[in-house]
Amino acid sequence: MYYYSTNKQIKGKKFKDVLFEGLAPDGGLYMPENFPSLNNKFLADLANKSFGEIALEVGKLFIDDIPEKDLKEIIDDAFSPDAFIDCGEGFPAPLVKISDNIYVEELWHGPTMAFKDFGARFMSRAMGYFLRQTKKELKIIVATSGDTGSAVAAGFYNVPNIKVYILYPSGKVSDLQEKQLTTFGGNITAVEVNGAFDDCQKLAKQILGDKELNGKGEFSSANSINFGRLLPQMFYYIFGFAQLVKKGIKDVNFCVPSGNFGNLTAGLIAKRIGLPIGMFIAATNINDVVPEYLHTGVYKPRPSQKTMSNSMDVGNPSNFARMLDLYENNAKLMVKDIIGISVTEEETSRTIGNVYEKVGYLLDTHSAVAVKAAQESGIDDVIISLSTAHPVKFKDAIEPIIGKKIEIPGKLKEIINKQKKALFIENNLEELKNILRKN
Ligand SMILES: *Cc1c(COP(=O)(O)O)cnc(C)c1O
Secondary structure, eight states: OEEEEEEESSOOHHHHHHHHHHOOOOOOOOOOOEEOOOHHHHHGGGGGGOHHHHHHHHHHHOSSOOOOOHHHHHHHHHOTTTTTTOGGGGTTTEEEEEESSSEEEOOOTTTTTTHHHHHHHHHHHHHHHHHHHHHEEEEEEEEEEEHHHHHHHHTTTOOOTTTEEEEEEOOOHHHHHHHHSSSTTTTTEEEESSSSHHHHHHHHHHHHHHHHHTTTOOOOOOOOTTTHHHHHHHHHHHHHHHHHHHTTOOEEEEEEEOOSHHHHHHHEEEEEEEEOOOEEEEEEEEHHHHHHHHHOOOOOOOOOOOOGGGOOOSSOOOTTHHHHHHHTTTTHHTTTEEEEEEHHHHHHHHHHHHHHHOOOOOOHHHHHHHHHHHHHSOOOOOEEEEOBBOGGGGHHHHHHHHHHHHOOOOOHHHHHHHHOOEEEEEEEEEHHHHHHHHH
């Protein structure tokens, strides 16, 4: 399998190159040069497949520079019962039925209780594998406004040959998020920057472009445009589908709460390789550039607006380039597969309240955007609505809606009692460089 860049200046890359480069040197995003097909026998027997078996089957189609037995080890470690809590037969991504035709697929049983664990854990272990081969060391630098940093830190924690530096804005992440970023120790260094998220991002970019520190490419960014993060997200589409096939349900649609649209893109590729999915619903909050494109054929990126589903506050989604590539820049082709629906803040609150009252199921703010969009879609067949975070992660927004405290799960309680360890710096490149040289 080879990969090319959506900017078309680069092609013929192997998975390993794509994994370490992240963004292609021409500024484009990597895509596979062809779409291999899922084996018919495998599809016919889908109902009996475990998550790990699905992951290996799909992984093999896109990665031919890791031997199968090593790929299996990477998968077993990434999605091990030590990292994802026991959630019964649907481990690690169980379905919960919340209405006649809507099933929620819970993607938050991993260490940081958000779906980004799937991508981060697979990518980090794949990187660790290649680094062991070459005996090289890699330094990852990430800027975070909260959640991405903790998924990356948790994903890379204790992976040999990798050091991680997390830059976060002082005083601008929640207490819980700060604890999730600063209590790892080991190969994870938290750097608390006296500035805003944008300052952190700028510093990270400056390091990546710094001739002295990064002349030989020791640093990488591990950000969400990496195909190595997107690939493992295909696994849970197929696994969710498999769980319904087991119940005798065959006409399945997916609803995806979207920000940078990596999650949705993974689903679109799963369909391209032969998973017989009906429609996709691209659910957004009021940051609705993609639904607008689907309705008008015109793409108008703009600054994001703040909402209570803040991980989806994106005004110019990075993976839109991949979506355009998949559909030949043609909105008319795209709407054959995707319905775009944007959901207001008020609708989000009401959906959390209604679903909690009617079925006693508590949605987080992001997952509620998806459920509302699924309800509005006009689709009568079954819809799997992806649930991307545990509600406790957004309890400040959710508790007033339901008028109740949300119990903090044991796993997070432990973190709250741990000691914060962060290196404080001013918003200053030289100070940061000093830390990177010494640590
Ligand atoms: C990142 C994130 C999203 C958006 O996912 P994309 O792949 O960027 O579209 C949705 N919900 C939560 C909780 C997230 O952290």
